[in-house]
Amino acid sequence: MNDRARPSLDDTDRAIINALQGGFPLCEHPYAVVAEPLGLDEAALIARLERLLAQGVLTRFGPMFQIERLGGAFCLAALAAPEEDYERVAASVNALPQVAHNYRREHALNMWFVLATDSPEGIPQAAQEIEAATGLTVFLFPKEKEYFVDMRLKA
Amino acid sequence: MSASSVKPSPQFDATDRRLVVATQGGLPLTPRPYHHIAEQLGLTPEEVMQRLAAMVERGAIRRIGAVPNHYAIGYTANGMSVWDIDDAVVDNLGERVGQLEAVTHCYRRPRHAPQWHYNLFAMVHGHSREEVSAQVDAIARLLETEFPGACRARDILYSTRILKKTGLRISG
Structure with a gap:
């Protein structure tokens, strides 16, 4: 990642980033659970996360170990x-x-x-x-x- | 970095370790990510979820979720503010600084005289250097009000280039 090319983010991207910096649930369909209050369905959220990771907007999605x-x-x-x-x-x-x-x-x-x-x-x-x-x-x-x-x- | 060099903490067993290695790069982006990991590791999904929950509970996992690249979400200025604080009050002061919204990390670290006199490090993120500098000035004013005379010197080290950034990994 460099600081020259910054991908543009829409409101949904920002909402995802702000909502998902912690507390991702431990259950069978966690993406579906967190997608709903964002007004998305499971597949749409997963597609957004894939893109945000590919663009380097997110460096990771998962557990942060101590x-x-x-x-x-x-x-x-x-x-x-x-x-x-x-x-x-x-x-x-x-x-x-x-x-x-x-x-x-x-x-x-x-x-x-x-x-x-x-x-x-x-x-x-x-x-x-x-x-x-x-x-x-x-x-x-x-x-x-x-x-x-x-x-x-x-x- | 061989696995044999690891001193496992009491509650961290070989299965936990496999779980860390399987998930430290990220969770699978599939509808049932924990089931996916369970299949990979030959565990039940319930065990995967229970073990992750136990690691959250005891602080081995800080949180589960998205880790944004600060630059990509607009925090293009990243200043490591460093402070030379009277040892007698540094901990009270560190707790106070850590509570401030702009500060994402706050630690006490050793001095290395004569090259380095600062013992408190607080990472400040902003959308510009001016914003970071204003935040650091505000911290300095607050400290001078609440702990008069405790701060002997300060500086801000801006990062001008990321030379390397990978996740923190443990080996399988």
Whole structure:
């Protein structure tokens, strides 16, 4: 996904996105259940979801797992990549399957990424692999405390 | 990232793990998605639904539903606001900031002096940089009113490019 081409959304698309950011039911025909208050039928809702996913408007539709509760670990990390070497460093970092997200940000620490691993020990291992591949120091920012937030955004 | 390296949490068994692996890419877009998963895994649909419900109950699933791409729904400005907050009050202040509507994540994280002095991170989404900046200013004013002197410095790190974005996956 890039931020240049943005697909246009109609009111129904927005209603779907706003209504379905959580609470999808666990029952035999869940799409039919959530379609009704949106004024859609099951097939129409499924077709819309398929399109929104294909367009990249939705990155996923399904359960959002809290990886730490499943024995895994996540960690925010950052490094300062020299501008002239930025693309090579980005490619080295992105090559690791443990790197789930990676963003360029405006700061001396100009590359911020999230490591996601199957176990807590995987985090320092991944950081070391990145340091070995790039020759740069990786700063780890584990969450020490998570404050309650509502992650939903209105479309 | 081998399965053998995993220390399963007490309530997370091998069947739960198969269920995570089968659904972490998304639910099937078929009229009876849980039946579809059940068939794939050789479980009954009731067991699939019960196990997912149990994971929701104990917080292993945050929620089930649509995950929008922020950019695609108009939140083109994404600012990571970072704050150097007095350790004595950072938790009270973090709880307060997390409640604000524009904030989608809020965490306390370690400092890395001398490169990094900020210990509170709050992600702010907006339709423009001006909107994000105004929201961060509003947060700063609120903090100064409610916790005078606690905030020593702040900054906003805007993302200028997504270099990679995949779901958080565990291996089968």
